[in-house]
Amino acid sequence: MTEQNTAHGRLRELIVQARAHLHAGKGGAAHQARLQSAVGQAETVLASRFDANHPQLAGALRELADLLGKAGI
Numbered sequence: 001m002t003e004q005n006t007a008h009g010r011l012r013e014l015i016v017q018a019r020a021h022l023h024a025g026k027g028g029a030a031h032q033a034r035l036q037s038a039v040g041q042a043e044t045v046l047a048s049r050f051d052a053n054h055p056q057l058a059g060a061l062r063e064l065a066d067l068l069g070k071a072g073i
Helices: 003-024 028-053 055-070
Strands: none
Touching: 003 028, 028 055
16 A cells, blocks of 8 residues: 555544544534534545546546436435
8 A cells, every 4th residue: 555545544534533523522612613624624635636536537426416416315
């Protein structure tokens, strides 16, 4: 596994842990807001890297999500 893949895997693990922490409601409102912001930023980084590495697949997935949304799913 490359160093970049290891970093992406670790980032995904941290996002999962942060989401669990958010759902548990720990740390108060200010902490929750900071954690939610950090999770959003991390997801944005991963999404942009995915778009850059897989532009055709990313476009197809966006189109699929749009069609499902229009169908009310």
